[in-house]
Amino acid sequence: MLRQMEGSRAVAEAVALCRPEVICAYPISPQTHIVEGLGEMVKSGQVADCEFINVESEFAAMSVAIGSSATGARTYTATASQGLLFMAEAVYNASGLGLPIVMTIANRAIGAPINIWNDHSDSMSQRDCGWIQLFAESNQEALDLHIQAFKLAEELSMPVMVCMDGFILTHAYERVDIPKQAEVDAFLPPYEPRQVLDPAEPVSIGAMVGPEAFMEVRYLAHAKQLTALDVIPRISEEFADRFGRASGGLVRGYLTADADTIVVALGSVIGTLKDTIDDMRADGIRIGVLGIQSFRPFPLAAVRTALQHATNVVVLEKSFCVGLGGVVSTDVRLALSGLQLHGYTVVAGLGGRAITKASLQRTLREAIAGTLQPLTFMDLDWRIVNRQLAREAQMRRSGPIAESLLRDVGPIAAKVI
Amino acid sequence: MSNERASSAAPVKFYQTGTFTVGNRLLDAQQRSVQASTERNNSLTSGHRACQGCGEALGARYAIDAAMRATNGQLIAANATGCLEVFSTPYPETSWQLPWLHSLFGNAAAVGTGIAAALRVKARKAGLAQSAVRVIAQGGDGGTTDIGFGCLSGMFERNDDVLYICYDNEAYMNTGVQRSSATPFAARTNTTMAVGPRPGEEAGQGKNLPRIAMAHEIPYVATATVADLRDLEAKVEKAMGMHGARYLHILVPCPLGWGAASCDTIKLARLARETGIFPVFEAERGEVTQVTRIRHHVPVEEYLKPQKRFAHLFGPKGHPDMLAQIQAQADRNIRRYGLLDQETVA
Numbered sequence: 020m021l022r023q024m025e026g027s028r029a030v031a032e033a034v035a036l037c038r039p040e041v042i043c044a045y046p047i048s049p050q051t052h053i054v055e056g057l058g059e060m061v062k063s064g065q066v067a068d069c070e071f072i073n074v075e076s077e078f079a080a081m082s083v084a085i086g087s088s089a090t091g092a093r094t095y096t097a098t099a100s101q102g103l104l105f106m107a108e109a110v111y112n113a114s115g116l117g118l119p120i121v122m123t124i125a126n127r128a129i130g131a132p133i134n135i136w137n138d139h140s141d142s143m144s145q146r147d148c149g150w151i152q153l154f155a156e157s158n159q160e161a162l163d164l165h166i167q168a169f170k171l172a173e174e175l176s177m178p179v180m181v182c183m184d185g186f187i188l189t190h191a192y193e194r195v196d197i198p199k200q201a202e203v204d205a206f207l208p209p210y211e212p213r214q215v216l217d218p219a220e221p222v223s224i225g226a227m228v229g230p231e232a233f234m235e236v237r238y239l240a241h242a243k244q245l246t247a248l249d250v251i252p253r254i255s256e257e258f259a260d261r262f263g264r265a266s267g268g269l270v271r272g273y274l275t276a277d278a279d280t281i282v283v284a285l286g287s288v289i290g291t292l293k294d295t296i297d298d299m300r301a302d303g304i305r306i307g308v309l310g311i312q313s314f315r316p317f318p319l320a321a322v323r324t325a326l327q328h329a330t331n332v333v334v335l336e337k338s339f340c341v342g343l344g345g346v347v348s349t350d351v352r353l354a355l356s357g358l359q360l361h362g363y364t365v366v367a368g369l370g371g372r373a374i375t376k377a378s379l380q381r382t383l384r385e386a387i388a389g390t391l392q393p394l395t396f397m398d399l400d401w402r403i404v405n406r407q408l409a410r411e412a413q414m415r416r417s418g419p420i421a422e423s424l425l426r427d428v429g430p431i432a433a434k435v436i
Numbered sequence: 437m438s439n440e441r442a443s444s445a446a447p448v449k450f451y452q453t454g455t456f457t458v459g460n461r462l463l464d465a466q467q468r469s470v471q472a473s474t475e476r477n478n479s480l481t482s483g484h485r486a487c488q489g490c491g492e493a494l495g496a497r498y499a500i501d502a503a504m505r506a507t508n509g510q511l512i513a514a515n516a517t518g519c520l521e522v523f524s525t526p527y528p529e530t531s532w533q534l535p536w537l538h539s540l541f542g543n544a545a546a547v548g549t550g551i552a553a554a555l556r557v558k559a560r561k562a563g564l565a566q567s568a569v570r571v572i573a574q575g576g577d578g579g580t581t582d583i584g585f586g587c588l589s590g591m592f593e594r595n596d597d598v599l600y601i602c603y604d605n606e607a608y609m610n611t612g613v614q615r616s617s618a619t620p621f622a623a624r625t626n627t628t629m630a631v632g633p634r635p636g637e638e639a640g641q642g643k644n645l646p647r648i649a650m651a652h653e654i655p656y657v658a659t660a661t662v663a664d665l666r667d668l669e670a671k672v673e674k675a676m677g678m679h680g681a682r683y684l685h686i687l688v689p690c691p692l693g694w695g696a697a698s699c700d701t702i703k704l705a706r707l708a709r710e711t712g713i714f715p716v717f718e719a720e721r722g723e724v725t726q727v728t729r730i731r732h733h734v735p736v737e738e739y740l741k742p743q744k745r746f747a748h749l750f751g752p753k754g755h756p757d758m759l760a761q762i763q764a765q766a767d768r769n770i771r772r773y774g775l776l777d778q779e780t781v782a
Contacts, residue, residue, distance in 0.1 A: 040557040041550065068561050070553040074546065075590030082543035082587060086514060086550020089537050092557055094550075112539050216512045216535035216551060218569055223530035225515075225538030227522055 020197050026158040026188040029195045030097075030123055030181075031056030033165040035066045036203040037121075039095045040210075041087035043072045043080040047102040048135045049185035050125040054097055077102035081109035081120075088118040089224055091215040093169065096120070099185055100127035103141045107148070114149030114240065116225060117213070119172035119179070121165065122150075126286065126337075127185040128370040132421035136371020137185040138337040139285065142314075143346045149240050151179040151247055152315040153267060154285040158183075158193045160312075163266035166198070167254050169207055174250060176213045177243050182314075184287040186371070198262055206261050244316040251313050269318035271310045272325050274300065278307035280331040280387050283322075283351055285311050288335065288367075288374050295379045306383065311347070322354035331361045333386050335379075335397075337368040344394045361389070367397035403427045469666050470502045477504040477533060484531040485523040489698025491662045491688030491705065492520055492576065492603040498662075499601055499686065500572065502669040504534060506676035507570045512551050513537070516544035516575025516584055519610040520603060541575075542583035545591040548573030548598035556597075570676060574601040577618035578608045581643045592652035592681045599675045599682040602645060605690035613693040617643040620713075621765070622758045623745045625693070630748040635755070641765055646719075649683040653722040656682040660716060662689070663706035667728065671718065687714045695744025707739035712766035715773045727773045736763045 024032075030053050034042075042061065044054035061071040070087075074080045080096045088094040098106060103124060113120050124142045128134040142152055153168060155161035161183040168179040183189060214224060228236055248269065255268040265271075273293050275281050282292055289310040296306050309325045311318070326332050332355065334348040343349070345364035352362060363386050368374045378398050385391040403424050411417045470476050479500035486493035504511050512535045515521045521538045524531040539547045548571050555567035573591075575584055580602040591598055607625045608614040614627040619637045624630040628637040649657045655678050660668040668686060675682040689696060689704040696704055708714035709728065713736060716728035737759065740746040749755050749762075770776050 041553045043550070068557050070557055072549065072553055072594070074549075075593070076586055078543065079546040079549075079587050079590050082539060082546030083550035083553065085539050085543070086537070086547035086552075087554040088550070089547075090512065090551045090554035090558075092554035094554075108540055109543060116539070216537055218510050218512065218535055221533060221535045223525055223532050223536045223538075225521075226525040226527045226530060227538075228527040232527060 020199075021194055022197055023192060023194050025052060026161060026183065026191050026193065027052030027125075028056050029158050029162040029193075029197070030165055030183070030189075031060065032197050033162040034095050034121075035060050036198060036200055037095075037166060037169045037207055038093065038204075038209075039066065039069050040092035041070045041072065041084070041094045043074050043083040043094075043096045045074050045077050045080045045098070045102065047077070047099050049127060049137075049189045050097045050099045050102070050123065052189065053123055053125070057095075077106035078109055081106040081113060084120045084122075085109060085113050085116065085118055088113070088120050089116065089214070089216050091210065091212045091217070093173075093210045094118075094120045095122070097123035097125065099125040100129055100135075100141045103145060104129065107145065110145055110150065111148045113178050117176045119169075119176050119210070121168045121172055122178065122180050123165070124180050124182045125185040125189045126182050134370040135185075137187050138369045138371070139182070140338045140369075142180060142182045143338040145180070146315055146346070149177070149244075150315065151175075151177060151244070151251075151313070153179065153181050153313055154311065155181060155183040155188065156287060156289045156310055156312075158188055158191060159195050159264070160266045161188055162195055162197070163258060163262070163264070166203055166207060167258055167267050171247070171250060171254055173210050174254075175243050175247055177240070177247075182286065187287045196264070202261060206258065247313075247316050248318060251316075267312050269311075269313045269321045270325055271312060273308045273310070275307035275309055275325055275329075278305050278329055280304070280306040280333065280383065281326055281329040282306070282308045282333045282335055282383065283311065283326070283347065284308060284335045285314060285347065286337070288337065291374055291376060292335070292379065295376045295383070298376065299380060299383065304387065306387075314347070317350045317354075319354040322351060323358075326351070326355060326360070327358055329360065331363070331386050333363045333365055333383060333391075335365045335367055339366045339369070361386070362393070363391050364394045365391075365397050366395070372398060400428075470505050470669050471498060471665070476501050477509065479504050479532065479534050480524060481531050481533055483529070485526060486519070487692055487698070489691040489701045490519075490523075491690060491701045492605060493523070494665075494701070495603050495662045495668065495686045495688045496520055496574065498665050498668050499672050499684070500534065502672035503570070503572055503599070503676050506673045508568075509534075510569045511535075512555075512569060512571050514539065514544045514547040514551060514571070514573040516573075516579030517541035517610075518576040518579050520574065520576065522610055541579055543587050544573040544575045544579060544584055545598065545600055546587040548600065549591050549594070549596040552597045566679070571598045572601060573598050574603065576609070577602060577604040577606060578616040580604075581617045581645050589648075589652065592649060592654050592683070595654060595680045597679050597681070599672075599684065601684045601686065603686050603688045605688050605693060606642070607690075607693050609690050609693040618645070621762060622749060622755070624748060625745070634758070635748040636745070636758075646683065646685045649685075650719050650722045652681070654681040654683060655679070655720060657685075657719040658683075658717070659685045659687070659714070661687040661705035661709055661714060663702050663709060664716070664728070667716070674718075693745070695747070696742055700742055704739065704742065707734065710734050711736045711739045712770040712775050713739055713762070715769045715775060717773055724773065727775060729777070730770070730775045733776055736766050
């Protein structure tokens with residue numbers, strides 16, 4: 020049924036349709052509307068047989084999730100940004116124990132300086148934690164990915180993060196198609212755990228493992244992620260068969276078949292890129308975009324297949340490795356190893372900086388012309404950067420960086436351009 | 437005086453008056469210690485790697501077996517990282533004969549909350565009012581009073597149906613004896629060295645978690661020691677008869693960390709109680725309901741002297757002022773909890 024609603028509400032409705040048994044909630048912007056929606060649905064009885072637990076921190080949220088998942092309950096939580104970092108130890112633990120928890124990440128920047136707006140620094144910081152990481156392009160895909168995520172997590176017995184852009188998706192009102200309960204029930208069977216805390220069959224979970232078997236346990240986690248490379252497309256196809264729309268999968272190309280230049284991106288910016296590419300195509304430029312839906316496992320083969328015929332590959336990413344460059348670019352480069360391509364990393368949209376069609380078109384045209392720097396920070400205000408660098412060269416006590424920059428920016432600071 | 441009192445309160449005359457140490461076999465079958473029964477579960481079974489004289493292993497065995505009996509074997513345990521976890525589950529072995537989950541150092545209480553939540557949903561789906569399966573979360577003092585404190589307080593505040601057991605040996609023993617917030621004043625650890633004008637732990641008294649638990653007004657808070665194991669069992673049994681958040685704080689001497697003889701674990705636990713240093717009591721909804729009185733009141737030196745962690749307090753270069761401070765703390769406990777009969781309080 021088509022309904023107009025906020026992205027967070029769409030996710031809450033999707034999670035509710037998956038018949039969750041335990042939901043733990045700790046508020047952090049921009050994730051709050053998701054758990055508020057679920058809390059209401061559980062309390063009103065719309066979601067039956069579910070415990071909604073208000074915990075005291077994100078670390079506790081994931082810890083409660085670990086306990087309930089290990090006791091055989093379908094478990095969900097959501098977080099973002101600082102919250103994901105605060106729960107990091109438990110995030111690694113959940114995957115190490117092989118517990119199929121599903122968690123929404125309402126992608127948001129990480130401080131300092133504190134910033135509530137969207138980029139991908141939070142989930143990228145956990146890229147090696149052993150969770151599957153799926154990225155949604157739209158609210159419809161976010162909704163669909165949650166339904167797929169429970170199936171994927173439980174089939175593989177490993178946890179799944181569904182990443183959606185904070186505010187840009189979570190707070191955007193859009194039309195979404197919400198499946199019927201019977202349809203979701205037919206797609207997602209009840210959770211049958213591989214391991215469970217049960218007095219009838221007592222097991223110890225979480226034993227200490229020394230050098231004799233630790234590498235093997237870790238390798239098995241990798242082997243599972245490799246299996247996920249097959250399972251993710253299969254579940255996506257099954258979803259398309261049942262629900263009549265394509266969502267998820269490993270990668271999705273747009274006008275890539277004949278493209279000389281391909282932009283690689285994750286999340287909602289793919290929409291802006293498609294519009295930009297349409298405009299550039301009208302000028303006769305052969306350009307396309309490759310969206311990565313599954314960032315972990317990283318689909319090396321699929322990325323290589325999609326990009327190997329291009330001349331220029333521009334990775335547009337909302338995160339970066341301080342001291343190196345791109346996070347996603349590093350993985351893309353691995354997929355393309357041995358190929359002679361012009362590769363560019365464009366870091367854009369950090370901390371909610373708007374990614375406009377105009378800036379994208381300018382940047383992409385520079386890439387095609389061969390004038391773009393290999394590592395480019397799109398729309399970086401060099402004026403205030405250089406002023407701060409000069410200040411630090413001049414005096415020892417140059418003061419707090421963020422405050423100095425805001426003073427330089429002046430009253431236009433509120434304008435997110 | 438105290439002997440008379442104890443014997444007049446007890447229905448059976450014991451060899452060691454007022455305790456169950458020797459007299460267990462004189463009791464009726466249902467009153468006997470869980471450990472006296474061949475039917476005991478051996479929840480923490482033999483073969484684990486605890487040190488000789490480990491108070492924590494002793495306390496855990498009694499506590500979990502008592503909980504297993506009280507719940508008819510329908511029990512799940514969450515365990516914090518620490519000695520108890522490490523010595524009981526070296527891969528690929530486990531000493532636990534009940535469903536047991538170790539997640540992290542600081543989250544045992546929250547993991548317990550999650551287990552209880554899952555059990556509640558499963559019971560509801562099966563048409564039951566509540567789950568027959570119950571939950572214990574357990575950890576050492578570091579995992580309880582320091583790194584796990586936030587999760588524990590959250591579990592208390594929500595009144596989740598979990599019994600949390602803290603095995604308090606007053607320092608981080610698993611990592612090699614470093615100070616925790618439960619380390620008592622003047623104690624030497626590897627991070628509170630016995631050097632300088634104020635050797636050992638300088639802060640006042642350690643974090644008093646039983647009182648903090650009481651401040652949450654949870655249904656049940658109790659303290660116990662491994663010197664009185666029947667008392668410990670009775671408290672576990674009582675706790676498992678209740679629902680909601682419950683807290684049991686057990687003093688478990690550590691021969692390694694305390695610098696004490698392995699054979700002195702029980703003796704030191706008893707002296708901690710008999711000096712007033714470790715008050716043994718029960719509280720319900722924030723009110724103290726029962727205290728274990730001191731039978732043979734002794735000065736704190738008797739408790740401190742057999743422990744090398746307090747050796748710097750004694751001898752020609754000793755610190756009588758610090759000793760006096762410890763004695764004052766014990767006296768305060770005696771007054772606060774009424775550990776001695778009125779007329780015998782100095």
